[in-house]
Amino acid sequence: MTQVIEIEGLRKTFHSVRRGRRVAVDGFDLLVEAGQVHGFLGPNGSGKTTTLRALLGLVRADDGRMRVLGANAPEQLPRVAGRVGAIVESPQFFGNFTAHRTLRLLALAGGVPVTRVDEVLEQVGLHDRGHERVKGYSLGMKQRLAVASALLKRPELLILDEPANGLDPAGIREMRDLMRSLAANGVTVLVSSHILAEIQLICDHVTIISRGRRVAAGRVDEVLAGFDRDECLVRADDLARAEELLLAAGLTVTGHADHLVVSGVPDPATVSRTLGEQGVWVRELTPLRPDLESVFLELTGAPAQPGVPRQVDGWAPHHDPAADRVIDLDIRGVDA
Amino acid sequence: MNLIRAEVERLAARRFVQLMVVLLVLAFGVTAATTLASSHQPTAVELAEAQRQAAEVRRGLELEHERCLARDRGELPDRDYYSHLPADCSQLDPALRDYQPVTADFLSGVFTFTRQAEPLLYFLVAFLMLFGFLVGASYIGADLNSGGVVNLLLWRPRRLTVLGAKLGTLLGAVLGLSLLASAAYLVTFWVIAQVVGYPGPTNAAFWAELGAIWGRGLVLVLLVTAGGFAIATMGRHTSAALGAVAAYLVLWELGGRIVLQILEVARPDQLMLASYVAAWLAGTMTFWDSSGCNFGNCNGSYTVTWGPALAVLLLLTAGLTAAAFAVFRRRDLT
Structure with a gap:
């Protein structure tokens, strides 16, 4: 497959008199192939935006190789x-200009026919409000305008940083449909987002960054499969007896008030057979599959602790075991 | 070319630019209207009287010079009576005087173009300098601040080209506006003088002098515009340019001048940018420095001419602009 984005060993450190030295990206790798809708995930401050800015020439990388x-x-x-x-990141536009003028100026500067302006405004749902000043726009409308500016030149590669930011549920769905239709037309999309469910719905590939390093990459289903502990939730009439029987069968069981979680069961039928043969009837048997959110939180070490405000992804002095765990299914395309 | 077209449109569409143009037109209109209202065309009698008075004063000056020369020749009987005459009679020579009394000096309530054109032009140049500086600084400052530059760089990822296009567009637009405004300004006042005033005696020397001030003024407007643009680029904000100029004026032109005087540094005006601005605009500027004089018995005056003044202003602007491009080329746009 053709590689559309290649990043190898990207490093970037910001130096500030007030805040000192801050490593934003620390040897990060990213590979996006043609036709992918590639999710780019990471906690706040993990280096996502710095990576995208470096890729687009807005930030000077200290080291590494990038190709677009x-x-x-x-x-x-x-x-x-x-x-x-x-x-x-958050798109910013000159408030006194209308969306139409903003896009027209970009089209002029980029040598794109200005007739494209109306087309993209229509595409992002701003056609009727394209002649209003941008300063009157909501965050969601500005986001749509930003996407319109990115679509103006009929790109082969679309890089969207938090495109759903500020959008209402209908807007999020429209954005999802738009990305799908672009992907269907052969546009490669790299999208960073915090809305993990959205990424899971839209993207076929994902890269997760934490503390400036890649901690997972590959097809979404394969990344999720890497975290599948073959667990299932079990409800039965006699939970104590059920637990006893499952333990006796050599399974790992975690007891809860009204259910059990059984681990290490690739085939849930094992559970129903074990219990059924001993006269304990299963009322519910649900395989527990990891979702992107749980994988993301596990990889980035970010689950919230009660009563402890979660900090943005910085360079904390403590050792984070999650940072050492790297799931890499995308070294030169596992699905190739 | 497309980039230039886009920048021209962006510049013209900016509210601040439009506001400044309105202010320019307003200032122009108020000055013209005030002049129009307060002037009248001199009657033949007024004109004749003014011509007579001017001729009388000129004659008086010639007589005084003649007396001085006669004193030197020993032809005056009572030397004490003429003790007010200077030792050097050339100081009284009408031919060597900077200014000769003219008819317009004796016309009351009459707008005289030849007398007023120069101060009017200085006022316009000052306004255009303010216009250029503020528009130059805000044009790039607002663009850096509003994300306009980042958006543009996503389309045209050539930093120096983008910044160069912006500066070129700005200078071209300011020059165009300055040419138009100053031409309209002078023509309007020329017409006012013809209709309700007195044009005054114009000759090639007058037009040449006015043209020279105009040309030097336009150069200064462009230099100030580029300076404002460069400082705002380095500081990322419009306010950086305003702050830098305010700080320079207060700390150096005021505070520094006082310190230099206390320390009795020779020729402190030579260290002030304002001296070079004035010298460039006026063609030459004479300053006084008494630090080397004992008992007041010396001529401490010295002049700064337009040549060195231009060199200083060009060097400063070129340095600022080069620094702005160098900083912008390497800057992380976050």
């Missing part, structure tokens, strides 16, 4: 800029 559509970034970016649409 076969061109070395940032040196050869001008060669491929016309084929890359991007929005990075």
Whole structure:
């Protein structure tokens, strides 16, 4: 498969007189192949936006190799800029300009026919409000405008940083449909988001970054499968007896008030057979599959602790075992 | 070319630019209206009287010079009576005087173009300098702040080209507006003088001098515009340029001048940017420095001419602009 984005060993440290030295990205790798809808996940401050900014030439990388559509970034970016649409972090526009004028100026600067402006405004649902000043727009409308600016040049590669930010549920669904239709038309999409359920719905591949490093990459289903502990939830009339029987069968059981969680059961039929043969009838047997949220939280070490405000992803002095765990299913394409 | 077109449109669409143009037109209108209302065309009698008075004063000056020369030749009987005359008679020579009394000096309530054109032009240049500086600083400052530059760089990832296009567009637009405004300004006041005032005696020397001030003024407007743009680029904000200029004026032009005087540093005006601005605009500027004088028995005056003044202003602007491009080329746009 053709590689559309390649990042190897990206490093970036910010230096500030007030805040000192802060490592934002620390040897990060990313691989996006043509036609993928690739999710880019990470907690706040994990280095997502810095990575995208470095890729787009807005931030100077300290080290590493980056290529976009076969061109070395940032040196050869001008060669491929016309084929890359991007929005990075919260989109900001000049408030006194209308959406139409904003896009028209970009189209002019980029040599895109200005007739595209109305098309993309229609595409993102801003057609009727395209002649209003941007300062009157809601965050969601600004987000739509940002996406419109990225679509203006009919990109082959679309890089979207938090595109669902500020969108209402209907807007999120529209954004999802838009990305799907773009992907169906052959556009490669790299999308970063905090809405993990959305990523799971939209993306076929995912890369997870934590503390500036890649901690997981690959097809979404394969990344999830890597965290599948073959667990199932069991409810039965006599929970104590059921637990006893399952333990006796050599299974790992965690007891809860009204159910049991059995681990290490690739086939749930094992549970129903074990209990049924001893006259304990199963009322509920549900396989527990990991979702992206649980994987994300496990990999990034981010589950909330009661009463402890969670900190953004920085360089804490303590050792984080999750940071050492790297699930990499995407080394040169596991699905190739 | 597309980038330039987009930048021209972006600049023209900016509210601040539109506001400044309205202010320019307003200031122009108020000045013209006030002049129009307070001036009248001199009658033949007024004109004749003014011509007579001017001729009388000129004659008086010539007589005084003649007396001085006669004193030197020993032709005056009562030397004490003429003790007010200077030792050097060339100081009284009408041919060597900077200014000759003219008819317009004796016309009351009459707008005289030849007398007023120069101060009017200085006022316009000052306004255009303010316009250029503020528009230059806010154009890039607001764009850096609002994410406009980042958006543009996502489309045209050539930093120096983008910044160069912005600066070029800005300078072109300011020059175009300055040319139009100053031409309209001078023509309007020329017409006012023709209709309800007195044009005054114009000759090639007058137009050449006015043209020189105009040309130097336009150069200064462009230098100030580029300076405002460069400082705002380095500071990322419009306010950086305003702050830098305010700090310079207060700390150096005021505070520094006092310190230099206390320390009795020779020729402190040579260390002030304002001296070079004034010298460039006026063509030459004479300053006084008494630090080397004992008992007041010396001529401490010295002049700064337009040549060195231009060199200083060009070097400063070029340095600021080069620094702005160098900083912008390497800056992380976060």
